[in-house]
Amino acid sequence: MVAAPLAAVAFRAGGVRLSTPDLAALRFTLLQAGLSALISVALAVPVAKALARRRFPLRGLLITLMGAPFLLPVIVAVIGLITVFGRSGWVNAGLATLGLPGFSIYGLHGVVIAHVFLNLPLAVRMILQAWVSVPSERFRLAASLGFRPRDIARHIERPMLASVLPGALATVFAICLTSFAVALTLGGGPRATTLELAIYQAIRFEFDLGDAAGLSLIQTGIGAFAALLAWRLASAPGFGAGLDRALPLPAPAGWRRLADAGWLLLAAAFLLLPLLALILRGLPGLAELPPSLWGASLRSVLVALISTLVTVAAGLTLALGVARSRSRRMELNAVLPLAVSGLVLGTGLFLIARPFASPGQLALPVTVLVNAVMALPFVYRLLITDARALEADYGRLAASLDLQGVARLRYLTLPRLARPLGFAAGVAAALSMGDLGVIALFASGQEATLPLLVQQLMGAYRTEAAAAAALVLITLSFGLFWIFDAGGRHVQAR
Amino acid sequence: MRPMRPFLAACLASLPLAAAAETPVLTVMTYDSFTTEWGPGPAVEKAFEEVCGCDLRFVTGGDGAALLARLQLEGAATEADVVLGLDNNLTAQARATGLFAPHGEAAPTGLPVAFEDDLFLPWDWGWFAFVYDRTKTAMPPEDFRALGDSDLKIVIQDPRSSTPGLGLLMWVKAAYGDRAPEIWTGLSDNILTVTPGWSEAYGLFLGGEADMVLSYTTSPAYHRLAEKDDSKDWAEFAEGHYLQIEVAGILASSKQPELAKEFIAFTQSPAFQSVIPETNWMYPATEIALPEGFETHRPAKSLLLTADEALEARGPALAEWQASLGQ
Numbered sequence: 001m002v003a004a005p006l007a008a009v010a011f012r013a014g015g016v017r018l019s020t021p022d023l024a025a026l027r028f029t030l031l032q033a034g035l036s037a038l039i040s041v042a043l044a045v046p047v048a049k050a051l052a053r054r055r056f057p058l059r060g061l062l063i064t065l066m067g068a069p070f071l072l073p074v075i076v077a078v079i080g081l082i083t084v085f086g087r088s089g090w091v092n093a094g095l096a097t098l099g100l101p102g103f104s105i106y107g108l109h110g111v112v113i114a115h116v117f118l119n120l121p122l123a124v125r126m127i128l129q130a131w132v133s134v135p136s137e138r139f140r141l142a143a144s145l146g147f148r149p150r151d152i153a154r155h156i157e158r159p160m161l162a163s164v165l166p167g168a169l170a171t172v173f174a175i176c177l178t179s180f181a182v183a184l185t186l187g188g189g190p191r192a193t194t195l196e197l198a199i200y201q202a203i204r205f206e207f208d209l210g211d212a213a214g215l216s217l218i219q220t221g222i223g224a225f226a227a228l229l230a231w232r233l234a235s236a237p238g239f240g241a242g243l244d245r246a247l248p249l250p251a252p253a254g255w256r257r258l259a260d261a262g263w264l265l266l267a268a269a270f271l272l273l274p275l276l277a278l279i280l281r282g283l284p285g286l287a288e289l290p291p292s293l294w295g296a297s298l299r300s301v302l303v304a305l306i307s308t309l310v311t312v313a314a315g316l317t318l319a320l321g322v323a324r325s326r327s328r329r330m331e332l333n334a335v336l337p338l339a340v341s342g343l344v345l346g347t348g349l350f351l352i353a354r355p356f357a358s359p360g361q362l363a364l365p366v367t368v369l370v371n372a373v374m375a376l377p378f379v380y381r382l383l384i385t386d387a388r389a390l391e392a393d394y395g396r397l398a399a400s401l402d403l404q405g406v407a408r409l410r411y412l413t414l415p416r417l418a419r420p421l422g423f424a425a426g427v428a429a430a431l432s433m434g435d436l437g438v439i440a441l442f443a444s445g446q447e448a449t450l451p452l453l454v455q456q457l458m459g460a461y462r463t464e465a466a467a468a469a470a471l472v473l474i475t476l477s478f479g480l481f482w483i484f485d486a487g488g489r490h491v492q493a494r
Numbered sequence: 495m496r497p498m499r500p501f502l503a504a505c506l507a508s509l510p511l512a513a514a515a516e517t518p519v520l521t522v523m524t525y526d527s528f529t530t531e532w533g534p535g536p537a538v539e540k541a542f543e544e545v546c547g548c549d550l551r552f553v554t555g556g557d558g559a560a561l562l563a564r565l566q567l568e569g570a571a572t573e574a575d576v577v578l579g580l581d582n583n584l585t586a587q588a589r590a591t592g593l594f595a596p597h598g599e600a601a602p603t604g605l606p607v608a609f610e611d612d613l614f615l616p617w618d619w620g621w622f623a624f625v626y627d628r629t630k631t632a633m634p635p636e637d638f639r640a641l642g643d644s645d646l647k648i649v650i651q652d653p654r655s656s657t658p659g660l661g662l663l664m665w666v667k668a669a670y671g672d673r674a675p676e677i678w679t680g681l682s683d684n685i686l687t688v689t690p691g692w693s694e695a696y697g698l699f700l701g702g703e704a705d706m707v708l709s710y711t712t713s714p715a716y717h718r719l720a721e722k723d724d725s726k727d728w729a730e731f732a733e734g735h736y737l738q739i740e741v742a743g744i745l746a747s748s749k750q751p752e753l754a755k756e757f758i759a760f761t762q763s764p765a766f767q768s769v770i771p772e773t774n775w776m777y778p779a780t781e782i783a784l785p786e787g788f789e790t791h792r793p794a795k796s797l798l799l800t801a802d803e804a805l806e807a808r809g810p811a812l813a814e815w816q817a818s819l820g821q
Contacts, residue, residue, distance in 0.1 A: 012567075024820070075694065079701075087647070087686065088702040106687045181690050184652060188687045190816045201654040204559045205812075207566050207587075290531055350567060358553075358573055452526075458693035459527050461716045461775070463700050 005348020006220070006340070010213040012351055025193040030222070032108060032183060032194070033176035036115035040172045041165060043116065044123035047267045049157075050260035051124070052131035060489075062264070063128070064482060066271050070121040071430035071477050072278075073451050074181050076470045080274030081105065081114055081186075083281065090273070110186035115179065119172045121271060122378070122427075126171075129420060130164035130385055131157075149252050163234055164385060170230035171381055174223040174338035195219045199341045209347075216344040223339020275474075282471025285464030292453065293469060297476060300450040303364060304432040304480060307371040311428045312421065314372070315379030319387040320413070322380075324395070338377045345370060367449070371432035378431065382424040383417065390416050415491065422488010426481035433477035450476070519549045520753045523574035525561060526554045527774075534766075534773040541765040548753055557691075558657050558740070562588055565745075569593070575748035576757050578617070582739040582798065583660050585614050586805035595746040597758045602779040606796040607737065614741035617761040618776040620710040621735035621793055622661045623728035624648065631705055634729035638666065641729075642680025646705040649686050649695040653812060656691045657738070662708050664804055665736035667811045668797040674811065678818035685819065711735065712775050715788045719772065727790075734795030740776070 051063060069077060084090050085105040092102045105113065134156060142152050180196040187193075195215055202212040349370065353362050390413065398412055414421070434451060448456065450473045457466035529535035529552045539550045553574060555564045558581050565572060570593065580588050588594065594613045601610050602617075609616055624641070626634050635641040641648070651659030666674045686704045689695040699707035706729070714726040742761050744754045760766055767778040771785050778784075799807060 078694075079697065082698065082701065082703060086698075086701070086703050181694070184655075184690050185687060185694055189682075189685055190652075190688065190820045193816075197652070197654060204563055205654050207563055292531055347567070350564075354568065354571070455693065456527060456530050458697055459691075460530060460532055461696070461713070461720070462532070463697055466697075 004352065005345045006213060006216060008348040008351040009209050009216070009344055012209055022193065022198055024191075025195055025198050026218075028108075028183075028192060029177060029194045029196075029219075032111050032115070032179070032192075033173050035108075035112050036119065036176040037169050037173035039112060040116045040119045040123045041127075041168050043267070044120055044127050044168070045161065045165075046259075046263045047120075048124050048127035048131055050263045051128055054257075054260055054264070062268060063125075064485060065275075066268065067121045067125060067427075067481065067485075068275055068474070068478055069117050069271050070119065071427070071434055071481055072118070072474065073434040073454070073470070074118070075185075076278065076434075076454070076474065077118055077274070078114060078182055078185050079281070079467075079470075080278040081117060083277035084274045085110075085113065090277070106186055106188035108187070108192070110188070111179070111183050111192060114182045114186050115172075115176050117271065117274065118182070119175060120267070123168050123172060124267070125423065126168045126381065126385075127161070127164055129382070129423075130160050133386060133389060134160055149256065166230035166233040167381060167384075170226045171338065171377065173226045174377070177219060177223055177339050178341055196341055196343075199343055203343060203347060212341075212344055212347070216341045219341060220336060220339045224336060226339075227336070278467070278474060279471060281467040282474075283468070285466070285468030286471070288462070288465040289468050289472070290453075290457075290465065292448065293450075293472065296448045296450045296453045297472065299364070299448075300433050300473075301476060301480070303368050303371065303449060304429045304477075307368045307375065307432045308425050308429040308484075310368070311372040311375045311379050312425045315376055315383055315424060315428075316387075316413075316417075316421065318376075318380050319383035320391075322384060323387040323391040336377075337373050342370075342374075345373075368432075371435055372428075374435065375428035375431045378427050379424040382420050382427065386417055386420045418488045418491035420488070422484050422486070422491070425488070426484035429480040429484060430477040433480060434473065517547070517549050518750055518753055519551055520546070520576070520750060520757055521551050521553060521574050522576045522578055522757065523553050523555070523561060523565070523572070524578040525557045527557075528552070528579060529554050532773065534769045537769045537773065538766055541769075542757060542760050545760070546753065546756055550757075558584055559660075565593060566591060570747040572745060572747060574745055575750055575754040576742060576744055578740075578742045578761070580614065580741055580743065581657060582609075582737065582741070582801060583657065583664060583804050583808075585611065585741060586801040588743065589613055589801070593745055593747065594743045595748070595751065597742070597744055598755060599758060599762065602762055604777070604779050604781045605737075605739065606792075607798050609739055609798075611741070611801070614743045615758055615761065616739045616741050616779045617766070618770045618774055618779055619737055619739040620712050620776040621737060621796065622658060622665055622708065623711040623713075623731075623735055623793075624706040625699065625709045625713045625726055625728050626706045627725055628727050629725050634706070634727075636730065637732040638669070638677045639680060641684060641706075642677065644684065646684055647686040647703075648681070648684050648706045648708070649698045649704040650688055650708045651692055651695050652688045652690055653815065656689075658692050658695075658708055658710075659688075660808070661736055661738050663811045663815055664799055664807065665797060667807050668736055668799050669733035675814045675818045678815055682819050688819075710738070710776070711793065712771075712777065712788070714790075715771075716775050718787055719785065730791065730793055734797040735793040736797045739779075739798075 051059070072080070082089060082105065085103070086092070087102070087104065089105075095102055104110070138156055139152070142156060147155070178196050179194055180200065183192050183194045184197060195218065199212050199215045199219070202208045202215060349366055353366065394412060394416070398408055403412060450469065454466050454469045454473060457463075457469055524535070527533050535552055539552070542550050555561055558579050561577060561579055562584050565574075565577065565588075572593075596612045597615045599615050601608070601615070605616060605619055624634075631646065635644050635646065650662055653659040653663040666677050670677050687698070689698065692709070695707050696709060696713075698704055709728075711728045714728055717723040717726045742758055744751065744758060748754045762780055764780075764782055767780050767782050770776055770778045771788050
């Protein structure tokens with residue numbers, strides 16, 4: 001799915017031209033993606049730890065809400081961030097009242113802040129999931145052996161983190177590799193040129209498809225390298241199976257309690273304030289929404305549901321297959337779509353599909369397909385840890401009982417993977433809702449999805465209506481995410 | 495039995511399905527915002543279908559540059575008969591594709607400069623300008639140098655991904671030629687950020703992030719007429735203002751050249767032109783009356799590079815832009 005469109009673009013161009021890429025663009029791309037990945041994951045560890053071992057009112061709601069930034073359409077997220085951190089934003093207004101110098105979000109640090117905002121939620125959830133899938137018996141054993149927090153960190157938490165961090169790093173890195181709107185809008189000028197922008201330039205400005213295919217190949221290659229590296233570094237945790245008893249994790253008191261509370265407050269403020277800003281911005285325009293909003297909403301929800309079904313089915317198959325065979329090539333396949341340029345993917349699909357039907361008829365099917373492919377890496381990444389544990393802990397038992405096919409799926413796989421499956425389905429649905437994707441290349445005017453409508457309103461001076469449509473979009477994607485996520489947790493908790 | 499036959503035939507002919515199959519379909523490829531419910535598309539479609547006895551169908555894709563890229567991908571296999579929405583910075587490249595046929599119309603006279611092109615016919619136009627908020631900026635700069643010397647923060651668009659961004663590149667080039675890099679260096683500390691497209695930049699300006707934004711002289715008219723808000727204005731620059739001229743062209747591959755020509759002629763009619771100011775927020779190409787309050791002042795001088803000059807200047811101007819702002 002990734003290779004075919006790329007090949008189509010290259011074929012049309014009569015070959016791939018590996019021109020020396022703009023070295024500055026390559027350097028900036030690697031720098032911002034590397035920093036974004038490191039900082040996102042470094043911040044995610046203490047936040048996930050605090051969430052894993054503390055119990056407090058509304059904890060479940062906080063976990064769900066903190067996932068929201070990841071689900072925002074990029075440009076909407078940027079608007080929310082600028083409302084809070086921008087030149088005339090809340091933070092600067094606060095600093096000015098205190099008589100402190102202002103803070104500028106434009107530059108490399110702004111790009112990194114935005115990427116951390118977008119990807120911290122994903123990193124937290126990946127690490128949190130690894131934390132709660134350590135059987136509680138291990139922590140009880142640690143407690144009965146008189147382990148102090150430092151010993152727990154050494155014997156339980158470090159091996160657990162070693163199994164999950166490389167994958168988390170590679171995933172965030174690959175997402176940030178293809179960054180375009182964030183890097184440009186917050187980067188402050190041509191210094192912030194990324195490879196994706198160079199691809200954009202090659203297709204739109206120079207119509208040089210060979211160059212575009214070459215640049216895209218470099219970009220995908222870097223992503224693949226990161227994925228390979230991650231998988232070499234990741235180790236199997238090997239905690240074994242437990243009795244599934246939901247026991248509280250040891251929650252040390254004292255300064256550690258305060259530190260946990262501090263991390264949670266900081267993360268919640270960082271992630272939720274821009275969301276609040278978007279809600280406040282969207283409310284006044286709700287009355288101005290055009291009638292086409294309803295059709296666009298319905299279309300977006302349908303596209304999201306179908307692509308979720310496709311991608312979850314594919315992701316589960318892939319994850320179970322990898323867990324059973326430990327095949328590494330399959331694993332690579334699951335990470336590649338992250339690092340491929342959306343514009344090249346769209347252009348390639350356009351070239352492939354063009355001889356068979358008119359682009360207008362293909363707009364929605366192609367959008368479903370591309371959304372499913374783009375969400376596959378996340379679904380896979382969210383399922384693989386638990387799929388491996390499932391295979392290691394229950395594979396032999398299931399084999400000895402000759403549990404196969406539908407029965408195995410029904411009695412073993414689905415119940416034990418319900419939590420990650422629900423979360424993965426929620427992420428896939430929300431990503432598909434929010435993605436402008438390739439619809440802009442194919443749409444024929446009548447088939448706008450919600451993100452496209454937001455863009456059209458913004459492009460027609462209707463800023464208030466655009467903010468309101470963005471609010472509807474956020475609400476719907478978050479609603480879909482919540483239904484799937486809560487559903488999964490409910491099933492597994494039974 | 496015999497008298498039944500003409501009757502049956504009449505019945506069949508009056509069936510909507512059969513009728514639809516006989517109505518010719520004219521496919522017009524245009525940019526995305528043209529066909530939205532608040533754009534010119536719906537009114538244009540209704541007015542043209544009343545006179546042509548045909549079905550007018552729009553296909554859209556992104557903005558002007560995306561249209562050209564798509565045409566280059568599709569070549570002569572394109573389903574479009576007419577393309578509406580390329581601009582003067584793209585016509586040289588569009589001409590080189592060899593996909594267009596002459597339109598055969600006389601050039602419209604509502605433009606501030608003469609624009610003659612046998613393949614591409616103007617249907618609306620506007621001047622690029624920096625738009626500001628009068629309640630916040632009392633004395634706007636009067637040229638690029640004054641802007642560069644000021645403390646004002648501006649938002650511009652990237653020329654690699656946006657047509658207004660490319661327009662600004664040409665504006666500075668047309669006004670300053672070889673001294674363009676000096677101007678860009680002067681502006682570098684004023685540029686708050688560079689956005690991928692017009693809508694992000696304008697959104698940042700309206701949100702109060704920047705003092706000025708690169709847009710059109712007609713942008714304040716939107717706020718004045720549609721929102722009854724008189725606070726926005728554009729700053730007149732002594733160098734003159736660069737023009738964006740949007741053009742239509744007939745594809746040589748069209749299977750309905752007559753109908754396509756009819757549509758091209760229709761773009762010059764009052765029915766089409768009168769819709770433009772308050773839907774596309776640009777100037778109409780013909781000399782028709784502007785809506786009340788649409789224009790308060792106009793630039794004394796217009797700048798325009800010819801299509802070939804623009805194409806030739808593009809690459810070097812982009813390199814200068816990157817070098818001057820990239821440090």
